[in-house]
Amino acid sequence: MSLLAYEEEFLETLQKISKYEQAYKLMYWDMRTGTPKKAREERFEAIGQLSADIYQMKTSARMNELLTVLFEQKERLPEDTLRALEEAKKEYERNKTIPEQEFKEYMILKSKAESVWEEAKKASDFSLFSPYLEKLIEYNKRFITYWGYDGHPYNALLDLYEPGVTVDTLDQLFAELRKSIVPLVQKIADSPNKPDTSFVYKHFPKERQRELCHFFLEKLGYDFDAGRLDESVHPFQVTINSGDARVTTSFNECDFRSAIFGTIHECGHAIYEQNIDKALSGTNLFDGASMGVHESQSLFYENFIARHLGFWKQYFHKMKEASPQQFEQVTADAFYRAVNESKPSLIRTEADELTYPLHIMIRYEIEKAIYSDEVSVEELPSLWNEKYEAYLGITPPNDAQGILQDVHWSDGSFGYFPSYALGYMYAAQLRAKLLEELPEFDQFIEKGNFQPIRKWLTERVHIHGKRKKPLDIIKNATGEELNISYLIHYLEEKYTALYL
Amino acid sequence: MSLLAYEEEFLETLQKISKYEQAYKLMYWDMRTGTPKKAREERFEAIGQLSADIYQMKTSARMNELLTVLFEQKERLPEDTLRALEEAKKEYERNKTIPEQEFKEYMILKSKAESVWEEAKKASDFSLFSPYLEKLIEYNKRFITYWGYDGHPYNALLDLYEPGVTVDTLDQLFAELRKSIVPLVQKIADSPNKPDTSFVYKHFPKERQRELCHFFLEKLGYDFDAGRLDESVHPFQVTINSGDARVTTSFNECDFRSAIFGTIHECGHAIYEQNIDKALSGTNLFDGASMGVHESQSLFYENFIARHLGFWKQYFHKMKEASPQQFEQVTADAFYRAVNESKPSLIRTEADELTYPLHIMIRYEIEKAIYSDEVSVEELPSLWNEKYEAYLGITPPNDAQGILQDVHWSDGSFGYFPSYALGYMYAAQLRAKLLEELPEFDQFIEKGNFQPIRKWLTERVHIHGKRKKPLDIIKNATGEELNISYLIHYLEEKYTALYL
Incomplete structure (x- = not known):
């Protein structure tokens, strides 16, 4: 594959991620402006699905390959692609240096912690x-x-x-x-x-x-x-x-x-x-x-x-x-x-x-x-x-x-x-x-x-x-x-x- | 893989499709109730992405395998699974009997036809x-x-x-x-x-x-x-x-x-x-x-x-x-x-x-x-x-x-x-x-x-x-x-x- 082909695939992947993020963000907006009460549970599941897909795209083996190949020839990339590459690489590394199991446990912990915090605040009890x-x-x-x-x-x-x-x-x-x-x-x-x-x-x-x-x-x-x-x-x-x-x-x-x-x-x-x-x-x-x-x-x-x-x-x-x-x-x-x-x-x-x-x-x-x-x-x-x-x-x-x-x-x-x-x-x-x-x-x-x-x-x-x-x-x-x-x-x- | 495992995978795939459909339908609803004018073009692209993903999940080779294996043993399936299977199979066959290239061309034709119809109606000119x-x-x-x-x-x-x-x-x-x-x-x-x-x-x-x-x-x-x-x-x-x-x-x-x-x-x-x-x-x-x-x-x-x-x-x-x-x-x-x-x-x-x-x-x-x-x-x-x-x-x-x-x-x-x-x-x-x-x-x-x-x-x-x-x-x-x-x-x- 030529450098150009790698660059194209990288940019296309960013575009695809951004489309998923559109859907994700609209669901987020809707949750905060008017999702009916009984819709929330299934909405959370859909949000979870899309954010898992986004995470997957950002941290896939293929993404790693694209980042590696492009970074090796970074001098030859247009300025915007290079900046996009730096950002994607940073995010990739930030996510991938955490062992997968630990990352998952942390996500579960966070999702529980928010409701516990809500309860604690309501009860005004830090413990x-x-x-x-x-x-x-x-x-x-x-x-x-x-x-x-x-x-x-x-x-x-x-x-x-x-x-x-x-x-x-x-x-x-x-x-x-x-x-x-x-x-x-x-x-x-x-x-x-x-x-x-x-x-x-x-x-x-x-x-x-x-x-x-x-x-x-x-x-x-x-x-x-x-x-x-x-x-x-x-x-x-x-x-x-x-x-x-x-x-x-x-x-x-x-x-x-x-x-x-x-x-x-x-x-x-x-x-x-x-x-x-x-x-x-x-x-x-x-x-x-x-x-x-x-x-x-x-x-x-x-x-x-x-x-x-x-x-x-x-x-x-x-x-x-x-x-x-x-x-x-x-x-x-x-x-x-x-x-x-x-x-x-x-x-x-x-x-x-x-x-x-x-x-x-x-x-x-x-x-x-x-x-x-x-x-x-x-x-x-x-x-x-x-x-x-x-x-x-x-x-x-x-x-x-x-x-x-x-x-x-x-x-x-x-x-x-x-x-x-x-x-x-x-x-x-x-x-x-x-x-x-x-x-x-x-x-x-x-x-x-x-x-x-x-x-x-x-x-x-x-x-x-x-x-x-x-x-x-x-x-x-x-x-x-x-x-x-x-x-x-x-x-x-x-x-x-x-x-x- | 056991029949049960096939059934589970089939039902999980339906669940995943339904989560994508949630996102898709919310974007559809939003398009008709309040998407800002300048957001429409990119929104269409996101809708297109998700519907392509849904189509892909419904017509994948793996879906075909699941449908075939399960259908061969349909007597052993719970009633609801069987009905879901029939529906999925019907949809699979309806889509897959159309050659892929033809299906794509038809989709493009449809997306153009709607705006042409709008113009024709405005001009009141059937030709x-x-x-x-x-x-x-x-x-x-x-x-x-x-x-x-x-x-x-x-x-x-x-x-x-x-x-x-x-x-x-x-x-x-x-x-x-x-x-x-x-x-x-x-x-x-x-x-x-x-x-x-x-x-x-x-x-x-x-x-x-x-x-x-x-x-x-x-x-x-x-x-x-x-x-x-x-x-x-x-x-x-x-x-x-x-x-x-x-x-x-x-x-x-x-x-x-x-x-x-x-x-x-x-x-x-x-x-x-x-x-x-x-x-x-x-x-x-x-x-x-x-x-x-x-x-x-x-x-x-x-x-x-x-x-x-x-x-x-x-x-x-x-x-x-x-x-x-x-x-x-x-x-x-x-x-x-x-x-x-x-x-x-x-x-x-x-x-x-x-x-x-x-x-x-x-x-x-x-x-x-x-x-x-x-x-x-x-x-x-x-x-x-x-x-x-x-x-x-x-x-x-x-x-x-x-x-x-x-x-x-x-x-x-x-x-x-x-x-x-x-x-x-x-x-x-x-x-x-x-x-x-x-x-x-x-x-x-x-x-x-x-x-x-x-x-x-x-x-x-x-x-x-x-x-x-x-x-x-x-x-x-x-x-x-x-x-x-x-x-x-x-x-x-x-x-x-x-x-x-």
Whole structure:
């Protein structure tokens, strides 16, 4: 077989995998937006079948052959094929270095662990979940030895979500963050200059919220011909194919923020996906560069655009029209202040912009301690509570609002949390560069003209898909290495103006 | 390998096929209820991939081996396995007797023909479609010779949808039908006693229609924990798995009938699917006994229940509440008469209960003529128009409202139409037996107590799935062979009371 024939077969296999992933992702979307109760069991079986088939295609002996032959002659491959090859090879090796039996047992463990975690959270009892967590950590520690790593063992896990980012980098970034943010959080807690948020919790009819979500999605440049908005318990974004980037949201009639800001957050993810180079469709490069880069886009839209004063100068009247009584006595400025309220809180997903990175830092420090054997599973709840007291000045009253709050660990996702904070840093660094190149940024927002901003982000980030690695994207876009000072500066400036 | 091992592998293969079919059907459902425009092309490719995989599993060499070995020892197989085997074998043979190359060409032809038909219908120009129709017929004529048949060649096509039903049977049934219905249609056309239908076309808000559709589905016993209602261009029912029988409807704000009766029609299909024995889940027997038996259930709900006077005595007030102005001057009786208006019309899908079978009869006679080489493709439009004049007293003004109105032929579905009429005959025969065994039928409807009716139909029809053949289901349920006099009697009685 010629090199060309190998390349063709490799690319065809990627296309086939992507078709199965379409089916898989549609079933996933359906499960979260409207699969009837009695359909779930059989739906799980079908999802299991397809994901097993996808796994099989990615790890078959033939795939190994293709990867080996192509890699031997990698200099002769077109650039995109080479990147696709690197990604496929990495995934192949990651999967195949785990003995098959162990991989299967781990999959079964994960599928059980999630429901055990649910029960434990409901009962607010960490001891129910800890035997599973213990095993999940054991497996991951073994996987790390199979995969190998440089420096800290936790680096092997970070590499799953944010290739190129290491413990050394994160330690330094979080140290700087802690140094500036912890005192700022304290100053704000002590400030008498607090916003009035009482109107936030007044009744806002769901149907009006839905209309507004549609309105904002359209205004921000979400393409409804390549996506749709639905309802789910937790908002999410899923890309089913290159013309189908769906978003979901959840409505709370006693707090409009979850739908409005949740939708705009997912809108940021979706606009990323809608603007990846279509030439990559059906390959493993039609994807965000990393979890963190993806999060940078959702946070950009949610925080830098939708929590911007100019945004509400332009659109507050839409809120008033949708729920007139609620906002009768409220000004755009007061509204802006209320939706930017900052206060130490227990639940990550409900945290404000300023305290949010501290929630991530706590998880990062705990995960790092786990994977350097510095803490046992049974010590985790007390370690968790100590850190919340130290960084946020509050202690969770129970496990449900503490260590059990997030689903990630039950799914074996260790090393994932830092991406949330990295995304925030990426976003702030991108924003600083954008302000330099588009100094009319604030006016654009105030006029509801998002096209230049979207265009800038597309050219620097979206279009590349997974062609470039996360840190390269940031460096190419901004001309420098990852630098946390942009985020610190942004937060200090914004929250000083708001509170101090 | 032991017989048991063969049986197990066979059943596992059926389960695997059914999981792929779940994914396939969900993509199909999504395509018709909300796939974004730009997602369609890649979605078609994924659907194509999965259907090719399903075809491959059904026709693999290994499947042939399983079928052969098991069939040799069929006396030793459990009853359900044997029936599943018969179905799988029939499908295998039907597919494999067509040379592979020819099968592929036919698939490509079909995929093109549908869009050509759409264009031709839009332009109302049969000559655009006729070259494709010509080829589709040629292929099917060849297939018939591969498959073989007894008696008339058209029997081979009838067998695809209604196993056991032949031209001899249909000729006799339709002759009787024609004899009674054609004069009755004429008498009604001449009757001065016409219902007032003006209020039907008044504005009925879509959201109120949607609520009513939900209401009726629930009342009739549709299980929303095992299904859902969505909107699509044409109403349909699709069963994604044994706990997921979805229905769709379409709303016309200037004619509530399409949503209300369309939904109840699909409800009949769905209640059938929701009540098939769950022991058959994931096998090829988890399905209706035939197209015709399926249609008998949808027509039963649509016509015998929802077009029953008692139904509107009970529920007309709901219509009034939903659209008060529209029905201000209307009585339940006048409403009943209006939704049972009968008049000769050109479009099958809009025809009333009485004239509907004539539309089917015309298609049956034409298809039979095609497959006995009695008519050429170019003669079809004039043959069509002659028959409409002869049986319904009207002539289509153009091809779009005549021979091009239905999609079926473009999909190669010849032999399908008779099932619509057979379904109606089955339904009427079942109704007659039900009236005998549940003489309170009318009162049940008038009281909105549908449970005894549903239970009766489940025990006689639904529960069996594809375990029994269509004519056996009817015979077992009613104690006699298919007999068209029940349908004729029903129509004569109902329409005499309404019009004469």
